Amino acid sequence: MTKTWTGWGAGADQPQQHYLVEPRHLGGGGDLRFVAEYLRASGWKDISRTGGPIVFDSPDRTVRVGFDPTAMPDGWTISGQAVGQQPAWHATFTTAVPVEIVAGFTDTLTKPRSAHAPNVWAPLEENGWETSQVKEHFTAVSPDRNAWLQFHQDAPGQAHWWAGARTEHGRSWDAVFTPTTPMHLIQGFSAALSDPTPLLRPRGSVPGTKWIRTTSVSVRPSELGSWQQARITAARAATWARNSWAANRPRQHTPAAGPYTAAGTTKTRR
Incomplete structure (x- = not known):
């Protein structure tokens, strides 16, 4: 029998069975640290209590990200305060x-806004999702037709964003955004939602549904740690670059920023 040399410290770094799961919208919740550690590396303040919900505040204290499995609804709650002409929002x-x-949304919170107008539907269409419009209602459906993103506007001021997924057992998850949620954040979500890249899940964490495809892979803990660290390092580098630029830029009068494009407008769909 041929043995594969695994290097020094092999006993602590034996390959472990993982699975690549697709489509990703049915991949299950995953490791909360994927979101939390990125926020921490981006300069967000961790105000979580031991044994309690996960809670992070943005550096300017205008946005809070929390995870509480015992709340109603359970899961992630992200809220932004009203700032200038941007009204309060909730997801x-x-x-x-x-x-x-989730990180498609929360990672976007840590980054500067693009100068380009956001387009929630563009990533979905680029990744093969089917989009349709009926009056003021817009819908995008995944290629397997088991996940969707919808925008419904029943009347001016009465609109909502809603995403979800299902398996043969029923509804799997829901995501809801108030109509005031900044569009670039929802675009970050739609890009991550429709990304065709499979998700990596350890043995025992693969959802029990026949509607997924899995590929067994062997992953060393050191490899997994390196991938995780690369994500954290990228967040720290981006944060350092932003802070360095802000500290060194010349001070000058800045005109008031224009309002965010309302999440409920249909002008952003192209």
Whole structure:
């Protein structure tokens, strides 16, 4: 029998069985640290209590991200305060929303806004989701037709964003955004939602549904740690670059920023 040399410290770094799961919207919740450690590395303040919910505040204290499996609804709650002409907003993700998809939203919170107008539907269409419009209602459905993102506007001021997924056992998860949620955040979510890249899950954490495809892979703890560390390092580097630029830029009068494009407008769909 041929043995594969695994290097020094092999006893603590034996390959472990994991699975690549697709489609990702049915990959299960995953490791909460995927979201939490990125926020910490991006300069967000961890105000969580031992044994209690996860809670992070943005550096300017205008946004709070929390995870509480005992709340109603259970899972992630993200709230933004009213700032200038941007009204307060709120988003929720139930516990089975994959953390990689939640991170599409929360990672975007840590980054500067793009100068380009956000388009929630563009990533979905680019990744093969089917989009449709009926009056003021917009819907995108995944290729397997088991996940969706919808925007419904029944009347001016009466609109909502809603995403979800299902298996043969029924509804798997829900994500809801108030119509005031900044569009670039929802676009970050839609990009992560429709990303065709499979999710990596350890043995014992693969959802019990026949509607997923799995590929068994062997992963060393050191490899997994390196991948996780690369994500954290990228967040720290981006945070350092932003802070360095802000500290060194010349002080000058800045005109008031224009309002965010309302999440409920249909002008952003192209």
